[in-house]
Amino acid sequence: MSVSFWAWLVLLFPLLGSIVIALGYRALPQKAAGMIGTAAIGLSFACGVAALLSLLGESPDARHHASSLWDYASVAGLDIKLGIYLDQLSVFMVLVVTGVSTLIHLYSYGYMQSDEGYHRFFSYLNFFVFSMLLLVLAGNFVLLIVGWAFVGFASYALISFWYRRETATRAGMKAFVINVVGDIGLVLAAFLIFRELGSFDYGEVFAKAPEVFSVNEWSVTAICLLLLVGAFAKSAQLPLHTWLPDAMEGPTPVSSLIHAATMVTAGVYLIARTHVLFVLAPTAADIAAFVGLATLLVAATIALVMTDLKRAIAYSTMSQIGYMVVGVSIGAYGAGMFHLMTHAFFKALLFMAAGSIIAAMANEQNIDKMSGFGKAMRFTSVTMLCGGLALAAFPLTSGFFSKDEILAYAGARGGMYLIFTVLGYFGAFLTAIYTFRLIFRVLGGEPCAEARELIDTGHIHHAHPFNPATGEEEDTDVGFPGPEHHIAEQSAPMRAAMGVLALLALVGGLIQVPGVDNVVANWLDPVFADSPLAAIHPSTEWSWIGLGIGAVTSLAGIWVAHWLYVANPERPRALEARFQGLHDFLFRKWYFDEAIDVLVVRPALAVGRFANRVFERFVVDGLVTGTEETVRGAGGLVSRVQNGFVRSYALLLIAGFAGLALYFLLSSS
Amino acid sequence: MEAVVFFVAAIGALGGAIGVISMRNPFYSVLALIIHLFSLAALFLLLTAAFVAAAQVVVYAGAVMVLYVFVVAYVGGGGESAWEPIPFQRFLAPLLGIALFVELSIAVLGSALKALETHGPAVNNGFGDPAAIGRLLLEKFLLPFEASSILLLLAAVGAIVLAARRSEGGNIPDAARVAEGDAPSKHSPSRLEGASPSVPRA
Amino acid sequence: MNTTWYIVLSSLLFATGVLGILLRRSPLVILLCLELMLNAGNLALVAFSRMVGNEQGQVFAVIVMVIAACEVVVGLGLIVAIFRRRLPLNVDDLRELRG
Numbered sequence: 001m002s003v004s005f006w007a008w009l010v011l012l013f014p015l016l017g018s019i020v021i022a023l024g025y026r027a028l029p030q031k032a033a034g035m036i037g038t039a040a041i042g043l044s045f046a047c048g049v050a051a052l053l054s055l056l057g058e059s060p061d062a063r064h065h066a067s068s069l070w071d072y073a074s075v076a077g078l079d080i081k082l083g084i085y086l087d088q089l090s091v092f093m094v095l096v097v098t099g100v101s102t103l104i105h106l107y108s109y110g111y112m113q114s115d116e117g118y119h120r121f122f123s124y125l126n127f128f129v130f131s132m133l134l135l136v137l138a139g140n141f142v143l144l145i146v147g148w149a150f151v152g153f154a155s156y157a158l159i160s161f162w163y164r165r166e167t168a169t170r171a172g173m174k175a176f177v178i179n180v181v182g183d184i185g186l187v188l189a190a191f192l193i194f195r196e197l198g199s200f201d202y203g204e205v206f207a208k209a210p211e212v213f214s215v216n217e218w219s220v221t222a223i224c225l226l227l228l229v230g231a232f233a234k235s236a237q238l239p240l241h242t243w244l245p246d247a248m249e250g251p252t253p254v255s256s257l258i259h260a261a262t263m264v265t266a267g268v269y270l271i272a273r274t275h276v277l278f279v280l281a282p283t284a285a286d287i288a289a290f291v292g293l294a295t296l297l298v299a300a301t302i303a304l305v306m307t308d309l310k311r312a313i314a315y316s317t318m319s320q321i322g323y324m325v326v327g328v329s330i331g332a333y334g335a336g337m338f339h340l341m342t343h344a345f346f347k348a349l350l351f352m353a354a355g356s357i358i359a360a361m362a363n364e365q366n367i368d369k370m371s372g373f374g375k376a377m378r379f380t381s382v383t384m385l386c387g388g389l390a391l392a393a394f395p396l397t398s399g400f401f402s403k404d405e406i407l408a409y410a411g412a413r414g415g416m417y418l419i420f421t422v423l424g425y426f427g428a429f430l431t432a433i434y435t436f437r438l439i440f441r442v443l444g445g446e447p448c449a450e451a452r453e454l455i456d457t458g459h460i461h462h463a464h465p466f467n468p469a470t471g472e473e474e475d476t477d478v479g480f481p482g483p484e485h486h487i488a489e490q491s492a493p494m495r496a497a498m499g500v501l502a503l504l505a506l507v508g509g510l511i512q513v514p515g516v517d518n519v520v521a522n523w524l525d526p527v528f529a530d531s532p533l534a535a536i537h538p539s540t541e542w543s544w545i546g547l548g549i550g551a552v553t554s555l556a557g558i559w560v561a562h563w564l565y566v567a568n569p570e571r572p573r574a575l576e577a578r579f580q581g582l583h584d585f586l587f588r589k590w591y592f593d594e595a596i597d598v599l600v601v602r603p604a605l606a607v608g609r610f611a612n613r614v615f616e617r618f619v620v621d622g623l624v625t626g627t628e629e630t631v632r633g634a635g636g637l638v639s640r641v642q643n644g645f646v647r648s649y650a651l652l653l654i655a656g657f658a659g660l661a662l663y664f665l666l667s668s669s
Numbered sequence: 670m671e672a673v674v675f676f677v678a679a680i681g682a683l684g685g686a687i688g689v690i691s692m693r694n695p696f697y698s699v700l701a702l703i704i705h706l707f708s709l710a711a712l713f714l715l716l717t718a719a720f721v722a723a724a725q726v727v728v729y730a731g732a733v734m735v736l737y738v739f740v741v742a743y744v745g746g747g748g749e750s751a752w753e754p755i756p757f758q759r760f761l762a763p764l765l766g767i768a769l770f771v772e773l774s775i776a777v778l779g780s781a782l783k784a785l786e787t788h789g790p791a792v793n794n795g796f797g798d799p800a801a802i803g804r805l806l807l808e809k810f811l812l813p814f815e816a817s818s819i820l821l822l823l824a825a826v827g828a829i830v831l832a833a834r835r836s837e838g839g840n841i842p843d844a845a846r847v848a849e850g851d852a853p854s855k856h857s858p859s860r861l862e863g864a865s866p867s868v869p870r871a
Numbered sequence: 872m873n874t875t876w877y878i879v880l881s882s883l884l885f886a887t888g889v890l891g892i893l894l895r896r897s898p899l900v901i902l903l904c905l906e907l908m909l910n911a912g913n914l915a916l917v918a919f920s921r922m923v924g925n926e927q928g929q930v931f932a933v934i935v936m937v938i939a940a941c942e943v944v945v946g947l948g949l950i951v952a953i954f955r956r957r958l959p960l961n962v963d964d965l966r967e968l969r970g
Contacts, residue, residue, distance in 0.1 A: 644966025648755045651893055654765050661772040669779075675872045679880050686884050686907050690891030695899045702903050709910055716877070716921045718929045721913075728936060733906075733943050740947045741899060744954045749896045754963050762893035766886045773882035777875060785875045790924040797929060805930045817937045824941035828948035832955070 004067030006051035007086050010094055011133055013044040018126035025119035034112075037122035038105040041129055045098035052091050060526050063088055066139050066203055077198065085139030085202050089527045092337060092520075093136040093269055100261045100344045101129045103497040107352050108253040110491035111359070114484035115251075121161065125257070128154035132262050136269060140200040141190040144270075148186060148230070151263050152179040158258060159250040166472070171246035178243045182233020186270075189226035192219065206276040206530075213280045224277055224284030227270060228291075235267030235321050237295045242593050244318055248310040252355030255310060260317050260351055261344035268324040268340055272333055272528075279531045289329035293423055296322030298590055300430035304437070305586045308365045309354050312438055316391065317347055319431060323406055326420055331533025332409035334521035338512050339406060341520070342398035345508050346390035349501035353384035356494065357442060359485035361450050362463035367438065372447030376454040379495060380488045381443045386502040388439045392432035392558060395551040398509035403428060405512065408546035412538035421546075425553050432557020433564070440565045460485050514543035674715055681708030695746035699737045706730040718797040877918035884911035896961050898953070902946045909939045 017040025021033050055063045068083030112121055131154050135147030160172030194200055196219050197208045213220040236244035247259050278285040299318035306312035320343050327336025357373055358365055374381045390399040410420035450461040488494040511519040528534040564571055576583050685705025692698045706729050713722035753759050795801055806814045884907060891904030913932045920928025953960060
């Protein structure tokens with residue numbers, strides 16, 4: 001049983017699950033579909049573990065394998081195989097993706113129970129996991145692009161899952177269009193790579209790149225910038241980030257899986273995988289790092305004022321991915337991937353908890369209307385608190401170790417990169433504030449009406465379903481998660497999933513305590529050994545100093561959140577009134593949507609209108625109609641010869657004969 | 670002597686031809702054609718084609734023209750209006766006719782065929798006799814001979830069918846049908862081997 | 872009069888026949904002009920027969936006469952039929968076959 005064998009199985013199970021559920025959606029009872037879906041990913045995770053164990057049996061330097069099923073295209077210099085590449089990085093990603101996916105499938109088993117589209121949901125979700133695994137395991141750029149595109153499609157299908165909901169379909173389209181922009185970047189990068197290096201295969205590309213390119217040559221910089229376009233679109237970094245908050249229209253498990261743990265980390269994985277190229281193009285790497293930093297700060301500021309629970313968590317995701325992008329761009333590969341892992345744990349958990357609370361609120365997502373769930377829903381609030389603590393990098397949680405490792409590395413690299421450390425800690429401060437703003441607002445205070453209903457009667461509040469954004473009534477057949485809602489307290493699968501994640505969120509960081517153990521970094525080191533940046537290590541003392549600063553920042557942030565939002569109930573409103581302009585600016589998401597509308601959407605529409613009104617009407621129609629009229633006119637002219645007069649026919653006959661005789665006379669003279 | 674006869678006959682032929690195409694009354698055209706045919710017979714005689722000349726007079730001028738006379742008498746003949754519906758017909762027709770004649774003449778006059786300038790070889794007395802023609806018809810050209818007799822039969826039957834009165838319905842209104850009944854059956858087609866009895870109408 | 876004279880006369884007669892067909896409107900007269908053309912052909916045949924020195928051309932001319940007779944028979948039958956149907960005897964008015 002070789003590593004490749006397990007890897008192919010990892011890919012096979014989700015695909016099979018998706019197909020089986022899709023084909024059997026009429027025959028399979030609901031529970032069966034859910035179980036098949038979850039089991040498929042569970043098996044995939046098991047195979048991932050088997051692959052890990054296989055790799056552990058080998059020496060650290062030999063832990064990379066390429067395996068291909070068949071030749072996909074083998075013509076004229078192109079040699080593309082349906083091949084996967086297995087090394088420590090891809091197995092790491094596989095484990096994270098399948099592990100978190102299994103838990104989310106388990107959660108959806110309970111959460112989506114009243115939904116009419118249950119089978120469709122699990123089929124799509126399995127397909128998504130398959131695509132993500134394809135992306136991660138791909139051994140050449142072509143297969144990477146295939147996985148990339150599939151993931152984009154799966155995201156679109158799942159965002160517009162309730163397809164009768166107008167806001168959902170619009171959000172799906174927005175996500176897909178912005179993803180396509182990223183796809184263009186990625187595809188162009190692949191073309192450039194092929195042109196310069198002559199191959200799509202990872203092994204060949206990464207071996208040849210240092211020989212062919214010199215540092216900061218324009219071609220490799222261009223490749224990296226195009227790769228960044230793809231990465232930013234997928235990972236929702238500035239300026240291609242506007243789709244992520246809208247993507248919250250999808251069901252909560254979707255937000256949890258795709259837009260927290262897996263899909264949005266694809267960009268980070270891409271940068272890590274192609275680090276060889278980024279090492280050769282330091283300018284591009286720096287640009288990536290700065291974009292990540294900007295996203296980090298912008299998203300954190302917006303999350304401070306967001307009133308929609310899921311959207312606030314989405315901005316938090318954006319911000320944390322900014323950290324990861326910074327990490328892999330400046331050379332802290334191991335730290336970046338570690339943060340990816342821990343973030344997957346606590347962010348998925350936060351979304352799950354949010355889903356539970358929103359269900360209790362009968363699908364109301366505005367935190368201004370929520371309060372006091374700490375008393376009403378014990379389990380949910382405890383797990384939410386675990387997730388929140390991890391997110392805020394509370395000492396000894398997983399987020400604490402992972403986030404600060406990135407910032408310590410930045411400090412160790414020194415020079416310009418100290419900006420990242422300083423602003424990174426400031427971002428962490430903001431993170432703590434907004435996280436605990438949410439937690440205090442939702443879990444603390446007096447129970448709101450829905451919470452009271454839960455405490456008193458044990459029933460979930462029912463409300464007539466209507467879309468708060470547009471006011472239209474929801475179509476519970478498709479446009480809404482069914483008439484019933486499910487909260488964690490009443491659903492064992494949900495509790496199981498959330499419990500596991502809560503545990504991981506709290507203790508998951510202990511595998512990488514500086515100076516004590518370095519599990520993730522040691523595991524991933526051989527992959528990044530060819531990068532000079534990986535040689536930089538912050539010293540253990542500096543790491544602990546960094547951790548200390550991080551702890552202080554986190555606790556300070558929690559304290560500020562308490563001061564702002566709990567101590568004096570009037571203070572938030574007073575602050576808002578005083579800084580009205582700033583508040584509006586942040587609330588309108590820094591006006592990015594409006595800017596994109598003016599800069600991109602309107603010109604595109606104008607071009608389309610011009611094409612229709614002018615080009616189509618005059619040029620194309622003119623050509624076609626003109627041709628038609630010419631032919632018709634010619635035909636009309638010719639048909640006039642058939643006038644019915646025998647004598648004119650005779651005339652033509654004689655004329656022809658005379659002409660012929662003339663010809664013969666002339667040719668014989 | 671021969672030249673005189675030639676020119677007289679030629680003028681007759683030409684005059685008859687021009688008469689055919691220019692006379693208003695079709696009856697006069699028929700008469701003009703008869704003159705033309707007689708002139709042609711004279712020309713045939715000049716060319717020592719005695720049998721052809723005789724056939725021309727007896728068959729062509731005798732039988733075919735009689736047919737024409739019958740039909741003209743039946744149909745009558747009106748004038749034709751002066752207005753020409755086809756544009757350029759009046760202009761192009763003479764042009765083409767002249768062009769045709771000129772081209773043919775050039776072809777003949779410029780021909781490299783030397784024999785055209787001769788009178789032809791000396792022939793024995795029996796050249797063009799019925800006996801000679803008859804021998805050729807029955808020996809060398811038996812097939813065309815038989816075929817043309819079948820053709821004659823076809824033509825006769827065809828003409829009968831064409832001109833037959835429709836016994837029921839048809840396009841002829843009742844009054845016309847009554848009037849037809851009075852019409853003499855002079856127009857019945859006759860076979861061409863000399864005189865033939867009129868086929869009574871069914 | 873050598874053969875050339877006869878041939879030229881024949882072509883003149885032929886051209887006259889063509890002119891008649893193109894200019895006259897009564898089907899009867901058009902048939903007569905057709906006769907002209909046929910006879911012009913006959914004259915050429917007999918002249919060449921004399922030039923060559925055997926009677927084959929004359930036999931050809933006799934057969935042509937037979938053909939002309941058949942054609943006249945059918946043509947006149949057509950004219951009678953047209954007349955019987957009360958249609959105008961004018962080729963310009965009989966023009967239903969047109970594009």
